[in-house]
C-alpha cells in the first residue's frame with residue numbers, strides 16, 4: 001500500500017531504533033487476533049497501524065492467530081479474519097499460528113524451571129487470587145514456591161502427561177510477591193485444560209497463558225515492535241521478564257501500547273457482539289448495524305473510508321471515544337465523487353399533471369453526479385402520473401417551506417416547473433393525489449428565464465417506477481437517561497420506495513446516492529434480479545464538524 005501515512009509516537013520509536021540499528025534495518029510487526037469472533041472496527045485500527053507502519057519502513061507484517069486458548073476458536077472466524085484484512089487492502093507476509101510454537105513455549109517453561117524461575121503451584125484459582133494481595137498490600141508466597149527444581153520439573157511433566165484435572169495445578173513464574181505491579185506477583189504462565197485444540201488436537205492438555213505466550217510468539221517470528229492496546233501497559237514488565245529470563249533471543253522485541261478505539265453509539269467488544277449474534281438481537285455478525293468489518297462492508301462502507309477514518313483518529317497514548325459522526329463523515333467523503341445518483345421516493349404521494357396528455361411520455365436528462373460531470377447523464381422517464389416524496393409536500397406549509405404545497409410552484413429536477421392546484425383525499429382523510437399543472441415553457445435545459453422558483457424536488461414516473469425494499473439503519477446503541485449505552489430499539493426501519501427504472505440494473509453491492517436522501521447499497525445477500533433490497537449507508541447531512 002502506498003498511501004501516505006502520517007507520523008505518530010510509534011513511528012518516532014521505530015525511527016530511533018533504526019538510527020541506533022537496534023534491529024538493523026528490520027521493522028517487523030504483526031496483527032495477532034484471537035480467532036474467537038469477527039473483527040470489528042477497533043481491530044481495523046490495529047490492522048491499519050501494524051500494516052501501514054511496516055509498509056512505511058519497508059518492513060513486513062505477519063498475520064498471527066493467537067490461538068493459545070483451545071475452547072473458543074473456530075474456523076469460521078479464521079476465514080472471516082482473512083477476508084476482512086484483505087478487504088481492508090492489506091496483505092500479510094506470513095500467516096502463522098501461535099499454537100505452532102507450543103513445543104518451544106514448553107521448552108521455554110522448562111528452561112525457567114531449571115533456572116529456578118518457575119514452579120508448579122497447587123493453590124486453587126481463588127487461593128492464588130487471595131494470596132496475590134492488593135495494590136496496598138504485598139502478596140503472600142505460595143507454599144509451593146520453594147519446591148526443588150527436580151520436583152517442579154517432575155510436576156510440570158505430570159501436568160503435561162495429564163495426571164491432573166483442570167485447575168489442580170498451574171505453572172507460575174517466580175518473580176516477586178511484593179512487586180508494586182500485581183502482574184509481577186508470580187503470574188500463572190501455564191494452566192491445565194483438557195480440551196481439544198483446533199490445530200494441535202489432543203496433543204496438549206496444558207496451555208500457555210497469554211502473558212507468557214505472546215512475547216515468545218513475537219520473539220520466534222523476529223517481531224521488532226509488538227504493538228498492542230493500552231490495557232497491556234502494566235503487563236510490559238512481564239513481557240520483558242519472560243524474554244530476558246528465557247534468554248534465547250539476543251535483541252528481543254519490544255512492546256508498545258496505544259489507546260484502543262472506542263466509538264460512540266456502538267460497542268467494541270467481541271464478547272458483547274457475539275452475545276448479540278447468539279441471542280439473535282442482530283441478524284448475524286454481518287448485520288449492517290454491527291461495528292464488525294463484515295457488518296460495515298454489508299452496510300456499504302468502503303475500505304478507503306475505513307482506512308481514512310483510522311488515519312484521521314490517529315494513534316494516541318490516552319483512551320478516548322471517537323464520535324461515530326466522524327466515521328460517517330469519512331464514508332460520505334469517499335462516496336460523494338464516486339457514486340451515481342438515482343431518484344427514489346419514500347412515503348410516496350401521487351402527483352397527476354392534469355394538463356399533460358395521458359398517452360404522452362418523454363425522457364429527461366439528469367446528471368449522474370452533479371459534482372462530477374465526467375460521470376455523464378442518464379435519461380429518466382417522465383409522464384402524466386408521478387410520485388413525489390412525502391417529505392416534499394405539506395398541505396399547510398410551515399414558514400420557509402419552499403417545496404410543494406397548494407398554490408406553490410416548484411421545479412421538478414431535470415423536468416418542468418410544476419404547480420400544485422388541488423389536494424384530493426381518500427375517504428379516511430389521507431391524501432389520494434395532488435392535482436398539478438406543468439408549464440411546457442420551463443423544460444429543463446430550454447434556457448427558460450421567465451421566472452424563478454425557490455424549491456427543487458425530485459420525482460419518479462409512476463408507470464415505470466420500480467418498487468424497492470429499503471432498510472434505513474440508525475445507531476445500534478443510544479444513551480439512556482443515565483448516559484449508558486443501551487440497544488436502540490429503532491436501529492432499523494424497513495420501508496419501501498419507488499425508484500426510477502435504472503435501479504432495475506443495480507447489482508448486489510452496488511452503491512448509489514438516492515437523490516436528496518443518502519447513500520445506499522444494494523444488499524449483497526438479499527438483492528436479486530427480481531427484488532432489490534437497499535441498505536442506507538449514511539444519510540446526506542453531516543453532524544460532524546472539523547475540529548469538533
Ligand code: ATP
Nearest residue numbers: 032033034042043045046228229260261268269270
Ligand atoms: P475484544 O476485547 O473486542 O475481544 P481483543 O483485544 O480481545 O478484542 P484480539 O483478537 O485479541 O481481540 O485483538 C487483536 C488485536 O487487535 C490486538 O492487538 C488488540 O489489541 C487489537 N484491538 C482489539 N480491539 C481494539 C480496539 N478497540 N482498538 C484498537 N485495537 C484493538
Ligand code: MG
Nearest residue numbers: 033034066210
Ligand atoms: Mg483478546
